[in-house]
Amino acid sequence: MEIFFGGTSKKVEKKEFDAIVIGGGPAGLTASIYLARAKLSTLIIEKLVPGGLAATTDYIENYPGFPDGISGEELTSRMEKQVINFNVKILMEEVEDIITDSRPFVIKTNEGEYKAKGIIIATGTTPKKLNVPGEDRFRGRGISYCATCDAPFFKDKNIVVVGTGNSGIQEGIYLKKFVNKITFVEFLPHMTAEKVLQDRIRNMDNVEFLLNHQVTEFLGNDKITGVKVSNRKTGEERVVPIDGAFIYVGLAPNTAFVNGRIEMDKYGFIKTDERLETSVKGIFAAGDVRTTMLRQVATAIGDGALAAKLLADMLEENNGS
Numbered sequence: 001m002e003i004f005f006g007g008t009s010k011k012v013e014k015k016e017f018d019a020i021v022i023g024g025g026p027a028g029l030t031a032s033i034y035l036a037r038a039k040l041s042t043l044i045i046e047k048l049v050p051g052g053l054a055a056t057t058d059y060i061e062n063y064p065g066f067p068d069g070i071s072g073e074e075l076t077s078r079m080e081k082q083v084i085n086f087n088v089k090i091l092m093e094e095v096e097d098i099i100t101d102s103r104p105f106v107i108k109t110n111e112g113e114y115k116a117k118g119i120i121i122a123t124g125t126t127p128k129k130l131n132v133p134g135e136d137r138f139r140g141r142g143i144s145y146c147a148t149c150d151a152p153f154f155k156d157k158n159i160v161v162v163g164t165g166n167s168g169i170q171e172g173i174y175l176k177k178f179v180n181k182i183t184f185v186e187f188l189p190h191m192t193a194e195k196v197l198q199d200r201i202r203n204m205d206n207v208e209f210l211l212n213h214q215v216t217e218f219l220g221n222d223k224i225t226g227v228k229v230s231n232r233k234t235g236e237e238r239v240v241p242i243d244g245a246f247i248y249v250g251l252a253p254n255t256a257f258v259n260g261r262i263e264m265d266k267y268g269f270i271k272t273d274e275r276l277e278t279s280v281k282g283i284f285a286a287g288d289v290r291t292t293m294l295r296q297v298a299t300a301i302g303d304g305a306l307a308a309k310l311l312a313d314m315l316e317e318n319n320g321s
Contacts, residue, residue, distance in 0.1 A: 011091075012043065012089055012091055014041070014043075015112075015113070015114055015115060016104065016114070016115040016116070017040075017041045017042060017043045017114065017115070017116050017117075018035070018040035018041045018042065018116070018117050018118065018315060019035045019040050019041070019042045019043075019116055019117065019118045019119070019120065019308075019311055019312075019315075020042070020043050020044075020045060020105075020107055020114060020116035020118075020119050020120075021035070021042065021043070021044045021045070021119075021120045021122060022044075022045050022095050022107070022119065022120070022121050022122065022123055022257075023044075023045075023046060023052065023121065023122035023123035023124055023254075023287070023289070024044050024045075024046030024049075024050040024051065024052065024080075024090055024122075025050075025051060025052020025053065025054055025055075025076070025122060025123075025124045025287060025288075025300065026051075026052065026054050026075075026076060026079060026287065026297050026300040026301050026304065027120075027122035027124070027286040027287025027288070027289075027300035027301065027303050027304035027307075028044055028046070028052075028120070028122035028123075028286070028287070028304060029044070029050065029076070029079040029080060029082075029083050029304070030079070030300070030301045030304030030305050030308070031120045031122060031286055031304035031305070031307055031308040032044050032083050032086070032088045032308070033079075033082055033083055033086060033088075033308075034304070034305050034308035034309060034312070035088075035120075035308045035311070035312060036083075036086035036087070036088050037086065038308070038309075038312040040312060040315065042088050043088070043089055043091060043114065043116075044083070044088060044089070044090045044091065045091045045093055045095055045107065045109060045114070046090055046091070046092060047092070047093065047094035047095070048092075049092075050076065050079075050080045050083075050090055051072070051073065051076030051077065051079075051080065052076070052124045053124055053125060053126075053127075053251075053288075054072045054075065054076050054297050054300075055072050055073050055076040055077075056072060056073075056146045056148045056149060057071070057072030057148065057170070057171075058071060058072065058147060058148045058170075058171070058174040059071060059072075059170070059173075059174065060072055060075060060297060062296070062298070063075065063297050063298055064298065072148070072297075073148070075297070091109075093109035093110055093111045093112070094109055094110045094257075095107055095108070095109050095123075095257045096108050096109060096110055096257050097257060097259055098119065098257065098258065098259075098261060098262075098283075100261045100262070100280045100283065103117075103282075104116055104117050105117075105118075105119055105282065105283070107119070117282070117315055118282050118283070118284070118311040118314060118315060119282065119283045119284070120283075120284045120285070120286055120304070120307045120308065120311060121255075121258075121262075121270060121278070121283065121284070121285045121286070121289060121290075122285070122286045122287045122289060122300075122303075122304060122307075123253070123254040123255065123257075123289045124253075124254055124287055124288045124289055124300075125251035125252060125253050125254060125288045125289065125295070126251065126252050126254055127145040127146075127167075127247065127248065127249075127250075127251060127252075128247075128249050128250040128251060128252050129247070129249075130162065130215055130247060130249060132215055132216055132217055132218065133216075133217045133218070134217050134218030134219060134220070134224070135218055135247075137218070138218050138220060138223070138224045138245075141222075141223055141224065142218075142220065142223055142224030142243070142244045142245060143218065143224065143244070143245045143246075143247065144244065144245070144246050144247075145246070145247055145248070146246075147171035147172075147174050147175050147246055148171075148174065150244075150246075151174060151175050151177070151178045151179075152178060153244070154175070154178055154179050154243060154244045155178050155179070156178075156179065156180050157179050157180060157242075157243035157244060158179065158180055158181045158182075158183075158241065158242050158243055159175065159179050159181070159182055159183070159242055159243060159244040159245060159246060160182070160183045160184075160185055160215075160227050160240060160242045160244075160245045160246070161175065161182055161183070161184050161185070161245075161246045161247075161248065162184075162185045162215055162245065162246070162247045162248065162249055163184075163185075163186065163247065163248035163249045163250075164184050164186040164188075164191040164192060164193055164209070164211075165191075165192045165193055165248065165250075166192075166193045166194055166197060167248040168184065168186075168193070168246075168248035169184075169191065169193035169197040169198065169200075169201050170193070170197055171246060171248060172184065172201055172207075172246075173197070173200060173201055173204070175246065176201075176204050176207070179244075180206060181206040181207070181208070182206070182207050182208070183207075183208045183209075183210060183240050183242070184201075184207070184208065184209045184210065185210045185213050185214070185215055185227070185229055186209065186210070186211045186212070186213065187212075187213070187214050187232070187249075188211070188212065189211050189212040189233075190211060191209075191211070210229055210240075212231065212232045212233055213229045213230060213231055213232060214229065214230055214232055215227055215228070215229055216228045216229065216230050216237070218245065219239065223243075224242065224243070224244060224245065225241065225242070225243075226239045226240060226241050226242055227239070227240050227242055227245060228240075251288065251295070252267075252268065253267070253268045253269045253270070253288070253289050254289060255268050255269070255270060255289060258270070261280065262278045262279055262280055262283060262285075263278065263279035264291075265291045269289065269290055269291040269292075270285040270289055270290045270291065271290070271291050272284070272285050272290050272291070275306075275310050276290070276303060276306055276307040276310060277310065282311075282314065284307040284310065284311055285303075285307070286300065286303035286304045286306070286307040287299075287300035287303050287304060288300060290303070
């Protein structure tokens with residue numbers, strides 16, 4: 001019996017597939033659509049919920065076809081519905097290992113084992129931590145990595161946003177709908193977000209920028225009350241009173257389950273060739289999890305389509321095996 005929660009499943013009776021897609025973000029969802037259209041039996045394994053990090057983004061305005069922009073949740077929800085229309089199941093389990101020296105491949109999860117003739121890894125990334133005193137202590141109690149998830153808890157409060165790349169500024173723009181004041185802390189002496197985002201945030205009231213500064217500690221007792229920052233040029237330290245903090249200092253790939261079986265770069269991103277194939281023939285990588293110059297929804301979707309097409313071609317050349 002299969003138990004469904006929306007488009008996801010807690011159980012699948014079938015254990016062997018033509019293709020298994022690990023990760024249910026934009027790259028994985030797109031790949032599964034293309035695989036299903038190629039008439040390949042396909043399973044998505046996703047440890048959380050479909051949509052990935054993109055689903056937590058409040059507003060996406062650089063994805064073609066939506067001139068007024070669209071929320072990440074709505075965009076990925078539409079992708080999920082399209083996947084379901086092709087009868088692809090999304091299994092809610094966490095992949096712990098891949099056995100690459102057997103054919104078919106064996107994928108081990110926290111619940112069982114599944115086999116596939118080909119694999120697409122599309123597990124995306126997770127926001128990096130600062131790894132400073134107080135961060136772990138106040139995580140979920142004043143420190144957040146997701147504005148869409150937690151912004152309403154900080155209505156009319158003063159907060160700090162760490163990082164002024166696209167994610168930090170874009171989420172800061174969303175946060176400003178709720179909070180009183182935002183202090184941005186940036187390690188570099190300049191913002192790195194797109195110019196259009198920089199202009200937008202600079203035109204907002206009650207926004208302060210501490211460029212060329214770094215966070216050294218989060219302060220408080222039962223709840224967060226301040227953040228200690230250091231001027232990287234002068235060494236001067238100061239404490240900024242805050243009620244909350246949102247951290248956007250980069251992304252780490254979700255590749256722990258690879259266990260060294262596939263070649264990765266020094267940062268842990270999966271290396272691929274121009275065909276998106278990894279160092280193991282028959283295993284492809286798509287989207288933010290691989291070594292790439294740009295990590296956007298648009299590029300993830302392109303990767304997913306290409307990886308699926310090439311995996312399907314590979315199986316056809318090998319007479320389906």
